[in-house]
Amino acid sequence: MEWPALDPRFPVGPYASPGNVATAERIHAIATLEELPDRLRDAVAGLDNGQLDTPYREGGWTVRQVTHHIADSHMNAFIRVRLALTEDWPTVAPYDEKAWALLHDGTGPVECSLNLVEGLHERWVRLLESLDGDEWQRGFKHPKMGPMTIEAATLLYAWHSRHHVAHITHLRKKRAW
Numbered sequence: 001m002e003w004p005a006l007d008p009r010f011p012v013g014p015y016a017s018p019g020n021v022a023t024a025e026r027i028h029a030i031a032t033l034e035e036l037p038d039r040l041r042d043a044v045a046g047l048d049n050g051q052l053d054t055p056y057r058e059g060g061w062t063v064r065q066v067t068h069h070i071a072d073s074h075m076n077a078f079i080r081v082r083l084a085l086t087e088d089w090p091t092v093a094p095y096d097e098k099a100w101a102l103l104h105d106g107t108g109p110v111e112c113s114l115n116l117v118e119g120l121h122e123r124w125v126r127l128l129e130s131l132d133g134d135e136w137q138r139g140f141k142h143p144k145m146g147p148m149t150i151e152a153a154t155l156l157y158a159w160h161s162r163h164h165v166a167h168i169t170h171l172r173k174k175r176a177w
Helices: 023-044 063-086 097-101 111-129 150-175
Strands: 139-142 146-149
Touching: 023 063, 023 111, 023 150, 063 097, 063 111, 063 139, 063 150, 139 150, 146 150
Parallel strands: none
Antiparallel strands: 139 146
16 A cells, blocks of 8 residues: 655644534643743754745745744744633734844744744643633634634644644655654
């Protein structure tokens, strides 16, 4: 049997929003967020500047940009969850991910984003582990994505974590790094 070629844009598959979410799925998503800092650090460990500046796919971001993007994206997600817990369905601001990836700080060492993700995820996981049933259903309104509960955001960002780490690890495997 011949396996289909891996789509380099979605190495863990595209995100599929689940219907009813079981408690076990939330627990697994929180564990994924807790593991991300170590998985990301391992994914970029030992890469030199040339490797960090290699796109994970043709037309894609570099490993460096992906690493900084994870920090940018997850900072925004953490703030959105905090807003959802303290306000009644606030409208959150979107941001231009591609433009952020081109800002000068995105050309710097990945260590600063690795450290940021480590501290951010420690706080995020601690917050998520404290939520009760009703709090999981609080949410925010995103101008482009529509309303999203904290529960849905948690599952989305667990996928996002696996998705981008896989970009890096698949490139490393492909290049034998």
